[in-house]
Amino acid sequence: ASATTPAKTGGGEGDKTGEEDDKDDKAAQSLLNKLIRSNLVNTTNQVEVLQRDPNSPLYSVKSFEELRLKPQLLQGVYAMGFNRPSKIQENALPMMLAEPPQNLIAQSQSGTGKTAAFVLAMLSHVDPNNKFPQALCVSPTYELALQTGKVIEQMGKHYSEVKLVYAIRGNKLQRGTQLQEQVVIGTPGTMLDWCLKFKFIDPKKIKVFVLDEADVMIATQGHQDQSIRIQRMLPKQCQMLLFSATFEETVWNFAQRIVPDPNIIKLKREEETLDTIKQYYVLCNSKEEKFMALCNIYGAITIAQAMIFCHTRKTAGWLAGELSREGHQVALLSGEMQVEQRAAVIDRFRDGKEKVLVTTNVCARGIDVEQVSVVINFDLPVDRDGNPDNETYLHRIGRTGRFGKRGLAINMVDSRFSMNVLNKIQDHFNKKIEKLDTDDLDEIE
Numbered sequence: 001a002s003a004t005t006p007a008k009t010g011g012g013e014g015d016k017t018g019e020e021d022d023k024d025d026k027a028a029q030s031l032l033n034k035l036i037r038s039n040l041v042n043t044t045n046q047v048e049v050l051q052r053d054p055n056s057p058l059y060s061v062k063s064f065e066e067l068r069l070k071p072q073l074l075q076g077v078y079a080m081g082f083n084r085p086s087k088i089q090e091n092a093l094p095m096m097l098a099e100p101p102q103n104l105i106a107q108s109q110s111g112t113g114k115t116a117a118f119v120l121a122m123l124s125h126v127d128p129n130n131k132f133p134q135a136l137c138v139s140p141t142y143e144l145a146l147q148t149g150k151v152i153e154q155m156g157k158h159y160s161e162v163k164l165v166y167a168i169r170g171n172k173l174q175r176g177t178q179l180q181e182q183v184v185i186g187t188p189g190t191m192l193d194w195c196l197k198f199k200f201i202d203p204k205k206i207k208v209f210v211l212d213e214a215d216v217m218i219a220t221q222g223h224q225d226q227s228i229r230i231q232r233m234l235p236k237q238c239q240m241l242l243f244s245a246t247f248e249e250t251v252w253n254f255a256q257r258i259v260p261d262p263n264i265i266k267l268k269r270e271e272e273t274l275d276t277i278k279q280y281y282v283l284c285n286s287k288e289e290k291f292m293a294l295c296n297i298y299g300a301i302t303i304a305q306a307m308i309f310c311h312t313r314k315t316a317g318w319l320a321g322e323l324s325r326e327g328h329q330v331a332l333l334s335g336e337m338q339v340e341q342r343a344a345v346i347d348r349f350r351d352g353k354e355k356v357l358v359t360t361n362v363c364a365r366g367i368d369v370e371q372v373s374v375v376i377n378f379d380l381p382v383d384r385d386g387n388p389d390n391e392t393y394l395h396r397i398g399r400t401g402r403f404g405k406r407g408l409a410i411n412m413v414d415s416r417f418s419m420n421v422l423n424k425i426q427d428h429f430n431k432k433i434e435k436l437d438t439d440d441l442d443e444i445e
């Protein structure tokens with residue numbers, strides 16, 4: 001598949017509502033994950049499958065050959081370096097490629113192979129001899145649509161008869177245009193306009209409809225409505241596919257409106273545990289003292305790579321500066337950076353170009369850097385109301401039982417308030433956090 005990508009247009013956003021902030025945050029996180037992800041997430045969990053018709057046989061494949069893909073597509077799959085289907089693909093692909101087409105709602109965390117799966121389904125279902133759109137895919141943002149578009153182009157590299165077009169802002173077509181491309185990827189607003197207002201697309205001819213990142217999509221009411229309006233214009237027999245990384249009640253309600261009679265596939269996240277982590281706390285009186293303690297720790301133990309979390313951008317910036325002055329190679333990840341910049345910082349850190357990554361809480365949510373063995377909470381994680389944020393604490397320092405190496409977590413406590421937060425975290429996980437005397441560090445590894 002080949003495509004014309006429109007020139008990137010400026011953001012030009014004005015004041016934002018809380019809802020938009022929330023959506024931006026989720027969309028940015030999702031984009032960041034895509035940019036830094038170079039392979040599949042490991043998982044030992046079993047896929048859960050709920051078939052619409054429980055009496056029909058359940059197919060699962062262990063190889064791409066079994067799917068009888070078009071040779072051009074199989075070539076694309078191998079060119080991308082895929083050897084065998086991922087956990088979720090084992091079940092999702094046969095379901096999506098079955099005749100007659102089946103509807104699917106699938107949920108699994110980012111990096112488990114959802115995008116690759118639906119891209120393969122879209123490319124398999126379109127007929128290159130028909131010069132009109134047959135597969136539509138909606139993504140929550142411009143950037144995410146571009147990312148998915150790239151996957152379509154890569155996967156369809158050897159299938160050049162199939163063409164792709166981007167229904168995103170900035171891509172202005174002449175009135176009266178009838179699209180010739182078989183695949184359209186875009187955002188809900190532009191996609192709806194192209195179907196309804198401009199009639200560039202005849203929705204009645206669509207065979208596959210994909211709604212990606214449903215959880216990000218529903219963070220904007222407008223997107224939800226637009227998606228539903230698009231869906232309503234599609235023929236009854238059109239295959240509906242919906243993907244999401246998370247599955248709270250609101251996502252589920254939306255999913256059911258988009259996908260009638262669905263098969264459902266779910267893959268649980270790997271559980272994180274504190275069992276293999278040594279947890280300590282250090283008592284200090286100020287941020288300067290915390291910095292001193294940090295230097296002492298660095299002087300006493302060999303730390304290959306560490307991540308240090310701060311509550312505010314200001315503290316993170318200050319700390320990164322101080323550490324640099326001490327001669328450390330420091331990477332700083334901060335909220336004012338563009339997603340692409342953040343991805344570049346994480347990549348450099350992963351490659352070991354820097355040994356310390358200083359970051360704010362918000363920024364690092366959802367990213368994992370597996371090789372980090374030491375995590376330092378320069379500030380303890382708290383939510384907006386100042387309550388201990390147990391989930392973030394666990395995600396930051398926890399390891400998945402199976403893949404986790406031993407780790408070390410050090411918490412900096414500098415007030416009665418933060419001592420209280422620490423105690424609550426300790427109680428919550430029922431796992432002792434031991435006091436560390438930074439003037440006498442023989443006891444830690």
Ligand code: ADP
Nearest residue numbers: 038039040082084086110111112113114115116
């Ligand atoms: P998701 O959509 O769930 O976030 P992706 O489809 O983007 O997951 O896949 C995550 C990463 O794994 C991508 O880099 C993708 O190229 C790669 N990937 C996907 N499927 C396979 C596979 N079967 N074998 C190897 N790598 C894969």
